[in-house]
Amino acid sequence: MMENERDSKLHRALKALPDRRAPKTLLPRVMKAAAARAEDSRQRSAWWTWRAPARWAYMLAVAGAGALSLKAGFEFCAAGLRILSVVQTLAGGVWTILGAFWSMGGPVLQGLALLMAAACAAFGAGLARLAIGPAYEETKQ
Amino acid sequence: MVYTTALRLLGREAEAEDAAQEAFLKAFERRAQVQGMENPGGWLRAVTKNLCLNHLERHRKRWRSFSELEEETLSEPASAPRSESLERALLKLPDDQRVPLVLFHFDDMSYEDIACSLRVSLAKVKADIFRGRAALRRILGKDFA
Numbered sequence: 356m357m358e359n360e361r362d363s364k365l366h367r368a369l370k371a372l373p374d375r376r377a378p379k380t381l382l383p384r385v386m387k388a389a390a391a392r393a394e395d396s397r398q399r400s401a402w403w404t405w406r407a408p409a410r411w412a413y414m415l416a417v418a419g420a421g422a423l424s425l426k427a428g429f430e431f432c433a434a435g436l437r438i439l440s441v442v443q444t445l446a447g448g449v450w451t452i453l454g455a456f457w458s459m460g461g462p463v464l465q466g467l468a469l470l471m472a473a474a475c476a477a478f479g480a481g482l483a484r485l486a487i488g489p490a491y492e493e494t495k496q
Numbered sequence: 497m498v499y500t501t502a503l504r505l506l507g508r509e510a511e512a513e514d515a516a517q518e519a520f521l522k523a524f525e526r527r528a529q530v531q532g533m534e535n536p537g538g539w540l541r542a543v544t545k546n547l548c549l550n551h552l553e554r555h556r557k558r559w560r561s562f563s564e565l566e567e568e569t570l571s572e573p574a575s576a577p578r579s580e581s582l583e584r585a586l587l588k589l590p591d592d593q594r595v596p597l598v599l600f601h602f603d604d605m606s607y608e609d610i611a612c613s614l615r616v617s618l619a620k621v622k623a624d625i626f627r628g629r630a631a632l633r634r635i636l637g638k639d640f641a
Contacts (some may be wrong), residue, residue: 369582374500455573
């Protein structure tokens with residue numbers, strides 16, 4: 356929207372301005388940056404876009420790593436099972452020994468428990484009569 | 497064309513070179529897409545313009561105001577050829593006048609579109625373009641008076 360003839364004249368003069376030549380350094384600079392970017396994107400690209408030898412080498416490496424992982428997994432499981440059976444045997448032995456001790460000393464332990472209960476009851480009765488009872492009576496009065 | 501667009505919008509050669517490089521790299525990255533376009537030149541120009549506007553938006557605080565430049569612009573030599581002196585005068589305008597002026601006269605954008613692109617008010621765009629033209633006329637003398 357030109358307000359007047361002066362603006363139109365200026366507009367025409369501006370539109371008629373020739374393009375400026377880019378500095379000579381711009382083209383090599385752009386080419387260098389484009390090459391660097393292309394190399395960067397090639398390095399970051401997905402493996403199926405790589406060149407055939409690199410692709411095959413990558414697939415072989417992945418397959419090898421997978422096979423090794425599987426083998427290591429099986430070995431680990433087998434070792435775990437062996438350890439488990441040893442632990443089970445040890446636990447069985449410990450259980451047998453504990454059972455034997457119980458069968459030998461069971462009546463003695465029961466007697467000791469009864470004796471301890473009787474001692475606790477006597478102690479409680481004594482405490483009530485000598486200490487708690489009089490104190491309670493004092494608070495009532 | 498790319499460099500000229502960038503230079504007219506940014507007003508500084510080093511920044512214009514950077515913007516032009518970035519525009520060409522964008523074209524390089526989308527080369528398959530660009531090759532199929534009807535008007536790749538127009539696309540490249542639009543990309544350049546957007547890059548420059550984004551750059552200006554990021555560095556808006558550094559925009560030079562007219563008062564900083566008034567003395568500089570008034571010292572334009574009268575002997576230079578008309579187009580050359582017009583170009584030089586344009587580049588010497590402060591950013592807030594040159595950018596809307598370039599968008600208006602070279603990209604044929606409306607005042608409303610310019611205001612929207614620069615995220616400023618319509619009144620400011622009109623005032624800046626008016627002042628920019630007046631400054632150009634003052635610099636160029638009686639040819640445009």
